[in-house]
Amino acid sequence: MSINLSVLLIVLMPLLGVALNGLIPLFWKSARRSEGRIGAIGTAVVAIPFVAAVGLFLGGFEEPHVVRLYTWMAAGEFSASVAYRVDHLSLIMALVVTGVGSLIHLYSIGYMRGDRSYWKFFAYMNLFIFMMLNLVLADNLLLMFLGWEGVGLCSYLLIGFWYEEERNSAAATKAFIVNRVGDFAFLLAMFLLVRELGSLDFGTILAADASISQGTIAAVVFLLFIGATGKSAQIPLFVWLPDAMAGPTPVSALIHAATMVTSGLYLLARMSVLVLQAPMVMAIIAIVGAATALVAATIAIAQTDIKRVLAYSTISQLGFMFMAAGVGAFFVSIFHLMTHAFFKACLFLGAGSVIHGMHQVEHDLKESDGHLDPQDMRTMGGLKAFMPRTRWTYLAATLAIAGIPLTAGFFSKDEILFKAFEMGYDGATYAWLVWIVGLFTALLTAFYMMRSYMLTFEGTPRWPRAGEVTPHESPHTMTIPLVVLAVCSIVGGFIGLPKAAEALGLKNWIHEYLAGHNGHGGAVADPTLHAHVPLATELILILVGSAIAISGVWYAWRYFRRFELAGDELLRARFGRLYHWWSGAYFVDKAYQRTIVGPLMGMAEKALAPFDQHVVDGLANDLAGVMRRLGAAVRRVHSGLIQHYVLGIVLGAAIIVALLITG
Amino acid sequence: MDGALLLNLVIFLPLLGAIPVLLLRDGKGVRVGTLVVTAVTFGLSLVLWLMFSVERGAEVQFSPHAFPLISTAFDIRYAVGVDGMSLLLLVLTTFLGPVVVISSWTNVKSHVKAYHVLLLVLQTGMAGVFCAFDVLLFYVFFELTLIPMYFLIGIWGGERRIYAAIKFVLYTMVGSLLMLVAILYLGHLAGNAVNGGVFTSDYFKLIEYGVPPSLQSWLFVLFALAFAIKVPIFPFHTWLPDAHVEAPTGGSVILAGILLKMGTYGLVRFCLPFFPHAAQDYAVLFAILAVVGIIYGALVSRAQTDAKKLVAFSSVSHLGFVVLGIFAFTLESLQGAMIQMINHGLSTGALFLIVGMLYERRHTRKMSDYGGIARTVPRLTFFMVLTVLASAGLPGLNGFVGEFLILVGAFASDIPGMPILVIFATTGVILAAVYLLWMLSRMFFGPITTEANRSMKDLNRRELAVLVPMAALMILLGVLPRPFLAISEPAVDRLLETIQAKTESAPMTDCGVPVCVDEAWPPEIGWEVGFVLTSDSE
Numbered sequence A: 001m002s003i004n005l006s007v008l009l010i011v012l013m014p015l016l017g018v019a020l021n022g023l024i025p026l027f028w029k030s031a032r033r034s035e036g037r038i039g040a041i042g043t044a045v046v047a048i049p050f051v052a053a054v055g056l057f058l059g060g061f062e063e064p065h066v067v068r069l070y071t072w073m074a075a076g077e078f079s080a081s082v083a084y085r086v087d088h089l090s091l092i093m094a095l096v097v098t099g100v101g102s103l104i105h106l107y108s109i110g111y112m113r114g115d116r117s118y119w120k121f122f123a124y125m126n127l128f129i130f131m132m133l134n135l136v137l138a139d140n141l142l143l144m145f146l147g148w149e150g151v152g153l154c155s156y157l158l159i160g161f162w163y164e165e166e167r168n169s170a171a172a173t174k175a176f177i178v179n180r181v182g183d184f185a186f187l188l189a190m191f192l193l194v195r196e197l198g199s200l201d202f203g204t205i206l207a208a209d210a211s212i213s214q215g216t217i218a219a220v221v222f223l224l225f226i227g228a229t230g231k232s233a234q235i236p237l238f239v240w241l242p243d244a245m246a247g248p249t250p251v252s253a254l255i256h257a258a259t260m261v262t263s264g265l266y267l268l269a270r271m272s273v274l275v276l277q278a279p280m281v282m283a284i285i286a287i288v289g290a291a292t293a294l295v296a297a298t299i300a301i302a303q304t305d306i307k308r309v310l311a312y313s314t315i316s317q318l319g320f321m322f323m324a325a326g327v328g329a330f331f332v333s334i335f336h337l338m339t340h341a342f343f344k345a346c347l348f349l350g351a352g353s354v355i356h357g358m359h360q361v362e363h364d365l366k367e368s369d370g371h372l373d374p375q376d377m378r379t380m381g382g383l384k385a386f387m388p389r390t391r392w393t394y395l396a397a398t399l400a401i402a403g404i405p406l407t408a409g410f411f412s413k414d415e416i417l418f419k420a421f422e423m424g425y426d427g428a429t430y431a432w433l434v435w436i437v438g439l440f441t442a443l444l445t446a447f448y449m450m451r452s453y454m455l456t457f458e459g460t461p462r463w464p465r466a467g468e469v470t471p472h473e474s475p476h477t478m479t480i481p482l483v484v485l486a487v488c489s490i491v492g493g494f495i496g497l498p499k500a501a502e503a504l505g506l507k508n509w510i511h512e513y514l515a516g517h518n519g520h521g522g523a524v525a526d527p528t529l530h531a532h533v534p535l536a537t538e539l540i541l542i543l544v545g546s547a548i549a550i551s552g553v554w555y556a557w558r559y560f561r562r563f564e565l566a567g568d569e570l571l572r573a574r575f576g577r578l579y580h581w582w583s584g585a586y587f588v589d590k591a592y593q594r595t596i597v598g599p600l601m602g603m604a605e606k607a608l609a610p611f612d613q614h615v616v617d618g619l620a621n622d623l624a625g626v627m628r629r630l631g632a633a634v635r636r637v638h639s640g641l642i643q644h645y646v647l648g649i650v651l652g653a654a655i656i657v658a659l660l661i662t663g
Numbered sequence B: 001m002d003g004a005l006l007l008n009l010v011i012f013l014p015l016l017g018a019i020p021v022l023l024l025r026d027g028k029g030v031r032v033g034t035l036v037v038t039a040v041t042f043g044l045s046l047v048l049w050l051m052f053s054v055e056r057g058a059e060v061q062f063s064p065h066a067f068p069l070i071s072t073a074f075d076i077r078y079a080v081g082v083d084g085m086s087l088l089l090l091v092l093t094t095f096l097g098p099v100v101v102i103s104s105w106t107n108v109k110s111h112v113k114a115y116h117v118l119l120l121v122l123q124t125g126m127a128g129v130f131c132a133f134d135v136l137l138f139y140v141f142f143e144l145t146l147i148p149m150y151f152l153i154g155i156w157g158g159e160r161r162i163y164a165a166i167k168f169v170l171y172t173m174v175g176s177l178l179m180l181v182a183i184l185y186l187g188h189l190a191g192n193a194v195n196g197g198v199f200t201s202d203y204f205k206l207i208e209y210g211v212p213p214s215l216q217s218w219l220f221v222l223f224a225l226a227f228a229i230k231v232p233i234f235p236f237h238t239w240l241p242d243a244h245v246e247a248p249t250g251g252s253v254i255l256a257g258i259l260l261k262m263g264t265y266g267l268v269r270f271c272l273p274f275f276p277h278a279a280q281d282y283a284v285l286f287a288i289l290a291v292v293g294i295i296y297g298a299l300v301s302r303a304q305t306d307a308k309k310l311v312a313f314s315s316v317s318h319l320g321f322v323v324l325g326i327f328a329f330t331l332e333s334l335q336g337a338m339i340q341m342i343n344h345g346l347s348t349g350a351l352f353l354i355v356g357m358l359y360e361r362r363h364t365r366k367m368s369d370y371g372g373i374a375r376t377v378p379r380l381t382f383f384m385v386l387t388v389l390a391s392a393g394l395p396g397l398n399g400f401v402g403e404f405l406i407l408v409g410a411f412a413s414d415i416p417g418m419p420i421l422v423i424f425a426t427t428g429v430i431l432a433a434v435y436l437l438w439m440l441s442r443m444f445f446g447p448i449t450t451e452a453n454r455s456m457k458d459l460n461r462r463e464l465a466v467l468v469p470m471a472a473l474m475i476l477l478g479v480l481p482r483p484f485l486a487i488s489e490p491a492v493d494r495l496l497e498t499i500q501a502k503t504e505s506a507p508m509t510d511c512g513v514p515v516c517v518d519e520a521w522p523p524e525i526g527w528e529v530g531f532v533l534t535s536d537s538e
Helices: A003-027 A035-059 A088-111 A118-137 A141-159 A166-197 A202-207 A214-231 A240-246 A249-258 A260-270 A279-301 A306-326 A330-364 A388-402 A408-425 A429-457 A476-495 A499-504 A509-515 A535-563 A566-575 A577-583 A585-637 A642-662 B003-023 B027-051 B084-103 B112-131 B135-144 B146-156 B161-194 B203-209 B213-230 B239-246 B249-274 B276-281 B283-302 B307-326 B331-362 B378-391 B398-411 B418-443 B451-455 B461-479 B482-503 B525-537
Strands: A065-075 A078-086
Touching (some): A003 A035, A003 A065, A003 A078, A003 B378, A035 A088, A035 A118, A065 A141, A065 B398, A065 B482, A078 A118, A088 A260, A088 A509, A118 A249, A118 A260, A141 A166, A141 A214, A141 A260, A166 A202, A166 B398, A249 A260, A249 A306, A279 A429, A279 A585, A306 A330, A330 A408, A388 A535, A408 A476, A429 A535, A499 A535, B027 B084, B027 B112, B084 B112, B084 B331, B084 B482, B112 B135, B135 B161, B146 B161, B161 B213, B161 B239, B203 B249, B213 B249, B213 B276, B239 B249, B239 B307, B249 B307, B276 B482, B283 B307, B307 B331, B331 B378, B331 B398, B331 B461, B378 B418
């Protein structure tokens, strides 16, 4: 199969799914009934692109390969095409999107069973995959922006999927608007690039190092980074992601863990040549990433909703990826993006499986037992006895995200920390700070993730009448994806071995694949370093990283095995005010509401609308009133009938014409 | 078929068709008759489009014999034709004809015949506006649209219809009378200068004449004021919400879809080439007003409780983009403005249609009377969401193309301060999402709070017949805008060349980027000379 055909297949199959699962059932009600067919189509249109992408991956090709379809927009000098760019970077992304994506679709077949809008769910999910593939495969920023806004739209639709709940609809709107703030910066970056280069094609942008000033490059990179903080939920725009958990859990796994949030990182990696020319902005990126990682990790410690823990952990892990981008290690940020996609999808789907089980408990309980929130870890506990497959896979993913040696997370996270260290070693002071914050956050990560595992699966069941009412393990369509993802979470890291492994004659495959042989000529650029960290130091760093992960997990295991839920109270007592800030997510939402949203909306409602009515319109009406009084003398002429006015106008005009001609 | 005859038919068939419609007895017949007339007109305009030569898009095509309108003593002629800037607006006009007739099928119950006859008259007026190449002829068509619209609002409107109708007419008329004075004076001047003393309102002669820069300023103001009120540009917009809220759905669709475009079209067609100096002098002012309108319109939209009023204020915001594009004087921004006129006609037209459909079901426009209706009317919701997204400028739908080209073009414009204005204008992208999604979540999502909303009927076939083509066009223009952009590009290019040529005698610093690409201003020769000298001395 030719490359062009494969690319078309990859991009267009999901769109076919949208038509079959979305448009047809919308107009023909009978097409909504067969859940089996809808689920099968929905999954197949993502799985087929995955197979095609694997084919491309195995077949090999000369990169970059551009498939140009047609000119999308053109005016004057400016033009942008619908064109797709296949290189190692976009192919890796496409593999993650379609691979993890098809597993999540498969999982959704069971998870969404019985939902009244089953068809709509799959249509939205397919549309999401379509948009995401446009985002990663686009050959220019404008088409990428289509995917960029498109995934924003799909997340809006999916977060608000159960829109009868006011809360969900509000969360959806919030996600879209916060994303749009980032998109605003993305747009400005494009305006700048078009003005300076006349084009948004990646080929032109990435080759244009000499023709635009350093200041402009810095501005473009900074604006793109702001755009990235929106999609990838970094400070200051991270507030939408935790609320986005209002969507069905597979949505959280797909959009808010494995794919959409990674688009900011992808953007920076795609622009790596440009980013490397803006060292100041890189420092900002790294520091913002480190700050986000730390802040989100502390918040995660104090959350009781299982999905919220995962949401904040996503934000924190994205922070790690931004650290990598900020120290110029773009291939590592993609590497961590990939391993994170495995374990975070596994964790979210595992959480979904737990929620599925707890729903059953909620269903079986009587009203007299009180309300049970199926996402609240405080009423879980001891689930390992009832949901063994979910438990083991969740544990595997937890160990991976904690960075226990030889799991996927270990390799990718350690590489980030190493790259930060290396950059610091090379003379960039900010990198030291990033490195230390990263190490500390890694410790917190191991702790809070193990906490979530312990509170959910270990200890004694805490829901009412736990002896009689018990949850069951989820069906196979749900557990098979869990197992696949868990296996990837454990072994997926071997594609990116640390530099120390070179001593054994082993290569870092992902580095070669993305950055090219020895870091040259690949899709992703590498920074030029002058100093090299000695092998012994690197080995020590690896040991330190391992020790931190193991001690974090070990401590949490001991702590929560002993205290179970009371452990939270002890933490609260220990940290007091600080804990209050953590559980309230530092009250950023409230602050935004008070300083920006509230005043702006208040101004619109209380000042501008009355201003428009009374002042702008009022002046005009007053003017009319003055005219009316002036015209009192000739009142008889003013019959108030519009026909007479018109007649007057025509006559008046005729008189003027006559005057002009005779004069 | 002869193009000239065809064009005459496209303009006057509705007016001619009004005669047999007048003779029809029953309401159904009137509706069907009007539908046939408007549909045939639309079909003919499509034939015209097929015959139109895009390569020669800068030229006026299909012109019939331009006979004198009053007497041979004046050079006032029936000069009509179509160039790249008029074609799409003409087709949009004829397209909305049948759309409005179908959408009024059940909600116009009284004076059915009068309503449809007025619609037909309006169609001719609007088509004429976009085809006239004689300023006085333009003026006649421009005014011709006023009277039917006045009655449409005044007779079939809501509670405060009389107030709204009179306000609409007075506002527009104040502007257009001033413009008439300017036209007469201009024709007189040009007649003396280039037409052997004979008064002329010929479009090309007026351009050829070239108003002396000293006179341009106030003539420009008189013209621009008329159009600014029509668009409407902030702060002349307050007639619009009243007119929209009171107008029947069909009236609102035409108002938003076409009548407002007569303002922006007039600015491009007349103000820029007639008064190039003044237009550039005033560019910053208009751009500022445009940006104020974008933000102000969006914020005031957010504060509305009436869905129709919200959509009305959103027009102020959206047309701000068009005005910004016009006064940025770049090919990209003007092209964006041209396509945005079409886009706004489609998406805001569709918004009014949908709000009208809801009104027909529940007889209320208050957003708080809805809520959660996505469950009861899924198809209507689908079209609403699509239209809202188009309106909010989501890439892949029509609105994005126009907005992006306008902003990207304006950012590269040489008009001073433009980049900063563009930054402010771009916040409109965020604000549009704020008020539009807020409307969606209030009306369509959340729990169903009013019992009456539970039994609401979803779209019927007739309503689908209206919305499906609109939606299809929104997607088509979003995915494949190039063929549409290509139509107006030569004409817009020619316009910028004309402006450039007219202002060349007194070189302006603010010219369009594509024109200036090779001529950096101020010239950098000094640098090069300096460089050469130094290297020689070494």
